[in-house]
Amino acid sequence: SGARLVLTAMRQLEATGGRYALCTMCIGVGQGIAIAIERI
Template sequence: KSGARLALAASHELHRRNGRYALCTMCIGVGQGIAMILERV
């Protein structure tokens, strides 16, 4: 749930600020993580 919520919040901020890119980073435990770049087209 938290990853989807983070991505949605980043998407809303991207639209609100009229930005081009957003970067989301998420911890998935035990020293692992994942990053996602959103691009507004």
Template sequence: IPRDKLNRQGGAIALSHPLAASGARITAHLLHTLRAEGKRYGLGSACIGGGQGIALIVEAIN
């Protein structure tokens, strides 16, 4: 995967890490970036304590 397609807007350290609202922050930021850049698909992911993780794929509908 080309590096310019990964972590386009910075991560939790660059944007802060609101523990209770991480999922909402990731989703809102992903949707905002899709609209701002005119992209169709986006992928957001997060780690969860205990070695788990979660991912979200969204599609912009015009």
């Protein structure tokens, strides 16, 4: 689910000291969604 993707991305940012993460999901029939996360 989207919540799992975002939480995993946030944990990876903390673990690696990264600054940005990108989560994308394909919904089907040409639809999709994306979120960019910045660690501040």
